[in-house]
Amino acid sequence: MDVASHEEWPVRRVAQVSGVSEAHFARSFKDAFGVPPHRYLLTRRLERASALLRDTDLPIIDIALQTGWNSLGTFGRTFRDVTGQSPSELRARQKAAEHALEQVPACFVSAAHRPGLTIAVSEKRRQEAVGIKEPPNTEEVP
Secondary structure (H helix, E strand, O other): OOOOOOOOOOOHHHHHHHHOOOOHHHHHHHHHHOOOOOOHHHHHHHHHHHHHHHHHOOHHHHHHHHOOHHHHHHHHHHHHHHHHHHHHHHHHHHHHHHHOOOOOOOHHHHOOOOOOOOOOOOHHHHHHHOOOOOOEEEOOOO
16 A cells, blocks of 8 residues: 555455455554554555655646546545645645755654544544534644
């Protein structure tokens, strides 16, 4: 999933390769990674898209297609729902802030910009529609 996050990874496919049932694979995956397989894949795709937006001048539609989305609209909506900004806004912000991050190790910058997918995107949309704010992240950062 990490190497080919642009591909489709239905649980059925991975469970079959693993030799276990779909339910067992999904449960084991969530136990191991803390998120369901779909959310893990979504995080990898958004990380890759963010890197391409930051490091290349590729058109946003090309980035969407290269990272596994079949529709620019779905990519843009999901990207905004998770990151809080559109792909073009992220690209502009990254370009403006490039010089400020030259001294910071890349792994710290990457971790700081990792999408926070602690809840499903559809649940996040539902909560926003009814005015529920997501509880603040209480995890301590080392």
